Amino acid sequence: MIARRLGANGPEVGAIALGCMGMSEFYEAVDERDAVAAIHRALELGMTLLDTSDMYGRGENERLVGRALRGRRERAVLATKAGIVRSNRDPAYRSVDNRPEYVRAACDASLARLGVDHVDVLYLHRADPNVPIEETVDAMAALVTAGKVRHLGLSEVTPDTLRRAAAVAPIAALQSEYSLFTRDVEANGVLDAARASGIALVAYAPLGRGMLTGRVRSMDALANDDLRRRVPRFDSGNLERNLELVDQLTALARERGASPAQLALAWLLARGDDIVALPGCERVAQVEENAHAADLTLDTAALASIEALFPPGAAAGGRLRDAGTVRR
DSSP: OOEEESTTTSOEEESBOEEOGGGTSSSSOOOHHHHHHHHHHHHHTTOOEEEOOTTGGGGHHHHHHHHHTTTTGGGOEEEEEEOEEOOSSOTTOOEEOOOHHHHHHHHHHHHHHHTOSOEEEEEEOSOOTTSOHHHHHHHHHHHHHTTSEEEEEEESOOHHHHHHHHTTSOOOEEEEEOSSSOOHHHHSSHHHHHHHTTOEEEEESTTGGGGGGTOOOOGGGSOTTOGGGGOGGGSTTHHHHHHHHHHHHHHHHHHTTOOHHHHHHHHHHTTOTTEEEEOBOOSHHHHHHHHGGGGOOOOHHHHHHHHHHSOTTOSSSOSOSSTTSOOO
């Protein structure tokens, strides 16, 4: 696995990371033994950056990752997030809280659930318009001083918010959705702002929430509470148009002895050595397939073919159903 650094002074991680969100919620149910085996295999293959959040499964995902890391903590670069609030009474409830006291309490709760004395990266999951970013980042920086956190990150922020945050404390990583289907960061200034501040971009949903694998052919097989039922790109009409693109990507991949998922990840890694791909994986087979994407080297002709097929805006349908509703 090729290594990439998070920020100027952050940790080295595998260029392909492991998103653990789907192990606890949002997609199909996963047996814990399968999830733990996937985490262990990821570490063996050099996918050292493990990504969770306090809101995934309302804390259960952190507990799962913590159990999987027993005896293996030193092999992982462990990242979690704080800032999105959920309710045990209403599973659909979301709100954002960036108050310093909340972030401090959330960090302590995450450490307890993970069973560790520190995390390597703490992300602010979403920015709160009611709290100045400077106050929140200053509180996060105090957690670094206290030894509870090694490095700081942000998720889905504007270029201005990113710059203001970086003026308070070093930011190692920024999470934003980035894939062949979602190239917003190239046009809205986010990628440029991250690079100007020496911040790595950790690209979540790099496989279009599974669509770029070519395996999701119909909504019929998805559970009623599957996250993708709230993603317009999976709606009837949009799904069929998007699958036409995926089928062409699959043909390109076969010419190179690869899967469409591997080609999509290799394209993303080719966008810059400051980019880390963060696909969600729940099973060993997925981990192994994604890890081998780092072995692919795409020549100019291959990149040109992919670019011609997936120009910005190629996907039919938006990436989120409810503008203004927090949904990760």
